Amino acid sequence: EEVAKLLELKASLPDEGQKKFVLKTPKGTRDFNPYQMSIREGAFTKIIAAFKRHGAETIDTPVFELKETLTGKYGEDSKLIYDLADQGGELLSLRYDLTVPFARYLAMNKINNIKRYHIAKVYRRDNPAMTRGRYREFYQCDFDIAGQFDPMIPDAECVKIVAEILESLELGDYVVKVNDRKILDGMFAACGVPEDKFRSICSAVDKLDKTFWSDVRAEMIDEKGLDPVAADKIGKYVELKGGLDLVDKLLQDENLMKESSAKQGLEDMKLLLKYCELFGVLDKVSFDLSLARGLDYYTGVIYEAVLLGFSHTPGSESEETIGVGSVAGGGRYDKLVGMFDPKNKVVPCVGVSIGIERIFSILEARAMASEKKGRTTSTEVYVISAQKNMLEHRLQLCKELWDSDIKTEQSYKKNPKMLDQFQACENNGIPLAVIIGDSEIKNNVVKLRIIETRAEREVPRSEMIEEIRKELANL
Amino acid sequence: EEVAKLLELKASLPDEGQKKFVLKTPKGTRDFNPYQMSIREGAFTKIIAAFKRHGAETIDTPVFELKETLTGKYGEDSKLIYDLADQGGELLSLRYDLTVPFARYLAMNKINNIKRYHIAKVYRRDNPAMTRGRYREFYQCDFDIAGQFDPMIPDAECVKIVAEILESLELGDYVVKVNDRKILDGMFAACGVPEDKFRSICSAVDKLDKTFWSDVRAEMIDEKGLDPVAADKIGKYVELKGGLDLVDKLLQDENLMKESSAKQGLEDMKLLLKYCELFGVLDKVSFDLSLARGLDYYTGVIYEAVLLGFSHTPGSESEETIGVGSVAGGGRYDKLVGMFDPKNKVVPCVGVSIGIERIFSILEARAMASEKKGRTTSTEVYVISAQKNMLEHRLQLCKELWDSDIKTEQSYKKNPKMLDQFQACENNGIPLAVIIGDSEIKNNVVKLRIIETRAEREVPRSEMIEEIRKELANL
The missing domain is CATH 3.30.930.10 (Bira Bifunctional Protein; Domain 2)
Structure with a gap:
């Protein structure tokens, strides 16, 4: 009775065999990261x-x-x-x-x-x-x-x-x-294949x-039924x-020269x-x-x-x-x-x-x-919120940059932390950041930051694209 | 007896059925030229x-x-x-x-x-x-x-x-x-699916x-067993x-708003x-x-x-x-x-x-x-024999051009006709030709020809690469 209960319990469990599957690529294949x-x-x-x-x-x-x-x-x-x-x-x-x-x-x-x-x-x-x-x-x-x-x-x-x-x-x-x-065919013929x-x-x-x-010779003789004498003759040639x-030496080889195919092949090889x-x-x-x-x-x-x-x-x-x-x-x-x-x-x-x-x-x-890892992206500019509630401004900046064919990313968070945004630039080798906050909006400017040197300067919003192009040209 | 001979003759012919096969790509696929x-x-x-x-x-x-x-x-x-x-x-x-x-x-x-x-x-x-x-x-x-x-x-x-x-x-x-x-799921629920x-x-x-x-409605009712009343309700929505x-109108739709999924979807859509x-x-x-x-x-x-x-x-x-x-x-x-x-x-x-x-x-x-066909190659220079027995000189010129990263072709014939070589340039949109003949060899020069204008000038062999680079930059 105990056993029956256990079996019942086991049957009520989810069928693990069905849910589990192998998470892999097919044998002999791979993904590329x-x-x-x-x-x-x-x-x-x-x-x-x-x-x-x-x-x-x-x-x-x-x-x-x-x-x-x-x-x-x-x-x-x-x-x-x-x-x-x-x-x-x-x-x-x-x-x-x-x-x-x-x-x-x-x-x-x-x-x-x-x-x-x-x-x-x-x-x-x-x-x-x-x-x-x-x-x-x-x-x-x-x-x-x-x-x-x-x-x-x-x-x-x-x-x-x-x-x-x-x-x-x-x-x-x-x-x-x-x-x-x-040449091979002529050689085979000359060896008696x-x-x-x-x-x-x-x-x-x-x-x-x-x-x-020795293994190749065995295959020729045992599997492919070749006369051992022929195999040994081949063995001498394939060492060369x-x-x-x-080419000149083989053109003197009388046995080989009887085979027109070998002669033709050697003339071609010379050329x-x-x-x-x-x-x-x-x-x-x-x-x-x-x-x-x-x-x-x-x-x-x-x-x-x-x-x-x-x-x-x-x-x-x-x-x-x-x-x-x-x-x-x-x-x-x-x-x-x-x-x-x-x-x-x-x-x-x-x-x-x-x-x-x-x-x-x-x-x-x-x-x-x-150990010097190359970049896997080519992003040029990262648009950064200096404080909360900047998402709409960031979206507009991204639009402007993309439409000017500047490779741009931003955080997909509504209110990302400043540090996380700088970190994203560092991690991905992005050279420039455009920073926007309340004071920039008020003054109709953006802050341009060179990630490597940490140098920052304000540029008028209307000159942003031009200034970024200049910076990128200097990199 | 006549018939037997004919049958024999037929049997001796190569089996056409075996040799013939369909020369095509699989159904639904194609080559790209x-x-x-x-x-x-x-x-x-x-x-x-x-x-x-x-x-x-x-x-x-x-x-x-x-x-x-x-x-x-x-x-x-x-x-x-x-x-x-x-x-x-x-x-x-x-x-x-x-x-x-x-x-x-x-x-x-x-x-x-x-x-x-x-x-x-x-x-x-x-x-x-x-x-x-x-x-x-x-x-x-x-x-x-x-x-x-x-x-x-x-x-x-x-x-x-x-x-x-x-x-x-x-x-x-x-x-x-x-x-x-x-939104779809909420709509289906609201329609009674x-x-x-x-x-x-x-x-x-x-x-x-x-x-x-009308066909979609039929599929819903006949194949998928949906209540026609539900189908007709769906019919009204999918016109919108x-x-x-x-979005705002649907946010006022009381039936839809009973479905939390629809509400969530519409809020997302607004965003x-x-x-x-x-x-x-x-x-x-x-x-x-x-x-x-x-x-x-x-x-x-x-x-x-x-x-x-x-x-x-x-x-x-x-x-x-x-x-x-x-x-x-x-x-x-x-x-x-x-x-x-x-x-x-x-x-x-x-x-x-x-x-x-x-x-x-x-x-x-x-x-x-x-009707203005683009080029399919980007060859820059074609090396031309001005007369017979120039192959070895052409091969050397090609080597020099390839090694200088100049896209180069030549005829694969030993003694190609002058006209065929010019034709190859025209047909393939190759802009420049380097011409070599006995007199060029004697004077240690090559002739540079602009295919479009047919202008030709001699340049010293040692300055060939430099001169070609200049011409290519001007194109």
Whole structure:
């Protein structure tokens, strides 16, 4: 009976399980607070400036695409695509990158050449590693050049733009690794990889920036059924990195030279390096045979920019410095637009994507360390009541200031304390205050106060705007 | 036998059904081309300037939220929420507005007061009416003030900010309709609506801007089971609109004054209109008892800004001018943050959302009509080959210009024709050209050409940057 009573009591209590819910953002995502937003916007401003300096225009596409638009473009990574629920109507997926939507846009609008940038969020159901700046929702900053042009001129400009951006963000020393899918394919053929395994072996090589050769070799042989002899031959090649000297050495490699694809790729690489030299960025470029890039759609030059020796989680420098520093990537994809064109019309494209999240992690950590917090607002004037019952006068002053395009705030209290109002100026870095009280009203003036120096002076009400403009110009 | 051959032939053809797919964006969505982007960015710049003028900071939240975060916030509109497919892990939905994520952000971070703006895309599985600027993916530009403040001071600032934005966008005459959920609830009670029907009757009243009273009345009685006598009483009230005079009249309405909620709402309205007068926007404000707003979460003042007599699809002026012009809306929602707080802590909020898509439709139609197309790039200098084999010199010149932060382009052809290069300048509105040829190289100069006047002059190579800066300053 006692037990029955207890059960009854328990049943009468509100159902806690129903009322409680988890207060969080979805796994792998985050909010940005105003301080983080100001850091992020600072970085975007520099990146957009570089894109515009190179004459790019911008477009926007929807955050989701028809599911079939994304199908067959990403190889092994396709499993990471977010699908929308089937609620009737079209089957949709969140965009995985900005490149496939760009290609769809070009085909749909029959555009043959364009230089565009696109800064927007993309979505990947990846294993998030948020401390290292890897998220499921993240921004990409893409710059692409589409059109039938002479070899390597747009390709070299992509290297130049990456260099300009990384320098302007002051992220320290970096290297832009370059390779070419044609060289990789030629190398695979020369090593005895069957053609139908090129993409899957390429995707194994891509893991070399995160893992050891022995693991990659095992994947090739055990998972992908490659002849160990072929794997070992690949192992020799992917150790190689260098500059023009390496290109010349490989052009002497008889096995490789039997593959026309390798020869073509190496000739292109020679040109690319020469143009990079003219652009003054050759010292930042490393021709690296281990660079493969995961995505299926690349057909020519591929890039990846890496910050040297950068570990942005101080204290954990010992573990995993490999692959942490990758901050930009891209390449040439000459056949992607054709996949969307009913007549398979080719629009060659090359582009790079800036990995802003990792850059942002670095900039944020640096800002935290510096302890000098920037402002998150740009308010210029705070309107202050010197005594009670001044609200209506404050509202009129605010109106006048806003209408003169002066960034103005005031207390949302009817009768705020003087000290609280001064405190609001100090806390938010507002440089000027306009003070109004009975004596100011009587004399048809306002008091102007410089917050930093605490200097105050009276100015005629009719000259207030002009006087404030002068003060602001002096700051 | 003939037939068998034909069938064989047919089978050997590529399967057209598989290769063909629809080249389009999802229903209710669209791409923005560079020209549209430049219009959109122009509008955003003005809107952000207004938000910053009022001291707002900005935040960002993920495009999707936990499904349960959105549950129970939108009333009848909940059916329009996009869910993500269950691919294992959390159940997610695309955000329906920026207000609920904002409230979740405040509760999660225990923020008691903030003035923030947020410009981002939201998603509604609505019936799209794209010619009238109604999409399934669209931007919202939200400005909200959260905190425990004195009555109507932040509420009036929201009206002021909407007025500033609409004026700066030069959209023609407009009215900001205001009402208060407390007045509506008091009115419903006074008309004999049972309390559990307040929200559903409110949602019927909300349709008055799109449909006739007779239909709304039918919905109340037939669908929502309201007593026709009550409906007819409501019908009398919702015809009323005015200013302070109407507030005073309703304060004399004995039936209404029995409802403390109505009394409170009318006192607030009086204050709101007074503050609007001090902000110089009273002539734009209309206290309108038919304004209801669809969303469940409003608890006080509600707003809606409407462009007067605006039909942005010229030629279709006869049909449906009602409701087309709504370009901003919002209100007070004092209990939303508490819904996310484990201890139900109240953070009162008020805000407005600018309906940028409709505004964009108007601006775009106007730009189309004006026929003077703006530029979509801001390139300042085009580097031109005067003859063949100048590519390397051009690349060096580009490097020098980019490194001096001068916006520069060139042809991506190795040996472009002179005429094509001049044409590129004309087509893209590039004001200056730097021309290099054998004689310029020999004399260590470049030719500077003003595209518009076709004036050319030689400048020493070492003074090129300086001379270009001078020319650009004169433009």
